[in-house]
């Protein structure tokens with residue numbers, strides 16, 4: 001027979017475990033809270049987040065800190081900005097391992113290559129002279145050039161490796177324009193020299209992600225099993 005004290009202990013243990021369990025399952029699912037942004041300044045990652053299908057570009061903007069830089073610059077600009085945002089599909093269609101083989105500096109350059117330091121409304125691309133200046137490199141002429149051509153309403157971007165059309169407008173406010181592109185704009189400076197060599201460890205990132213996913217699932221299963229065992233044992237002890 002369980003004494004009142006044992007029952008109290010059991011209830012205490014169970015509620016603790018339950019709260020602990022809730023805590024574990026919620027914290028593993030939540031993303032860290034975003035930093036507060038000044039009102040009025042458009043936040044590129046938030047706009048892209050609402051537009052869906054830009055998770056890889058958002059991750060790159062954040063990991064390279066270009067998103068912070070854009071927030072500051074958009075807060076204090078007369079020229080504005082134009083951004084070409086590649087979809088997740090665009091990133092997934094890159095040669096496997098292409099992103100992984102880049103060093104930190106090249107990642108920043110790749111992201112900045114998608115940022116033009118002026119606001120260009122869609123109808124004004126025909127006035128841009130080639131090569132269009134991007135924010136990659138030290139903005140010297142000819143460094144990280146991006147060419148534009150227009151035909152009717154179609155705006156085509158050419159890097160020398162990539163040729164793709166502006167596929168849509170995600171956001172525009174007279175100061176910032178964000179355009180959708182269905183291919184990652186690959187600058188020659190980063191991707192040309194090694195384009196003939198096989199990408200290192202093809203398929204590895206995907207496999208690694210799969211393994212991480214599996215081990216996470218396994219650890220959740222073990223966690224739940226342990227919780228169940230503790231409940232059963234506590235219950236048996238209290239009888």
Ligand SMILES: *[C@@H]1O[C@H](CO)[C@@H](O)[C@H](O)[C@H]1NC(C)=O
Pocket residue numbers: 038071072073075076
């Ligand atoms: C935006 O500009 C205001 C006024 O110029 C300044 O006080 C504020 O710190 C700036 N915010 C960012 C994120 O740069």
Ligand SMILES: *[C@@H]1O[C@H](CO)[C@@H](O)[C@H](O)[C@H]1NC(C)=O
Pocket residue numbers: 130131145147158159160161
């Ligand atoms: C870009 O335009 C410049 C100037 O017209 C030209 O010299 C260059 O070959 C072009 N490059 C590409 C990749 O289209």
Ligand SMILES: *[C@@H]1O[C@H](CO)[C@@H](O)[C@H](O)[C@H]1NC(C)=O
Pocket residue numbers: 189190191193194197
């Ligand atoms: C190209 O590959 C070589 C080694 O194969 C590496 O040292 C170099 O940094 C790479 N260049 C670029 C632009 O990725």
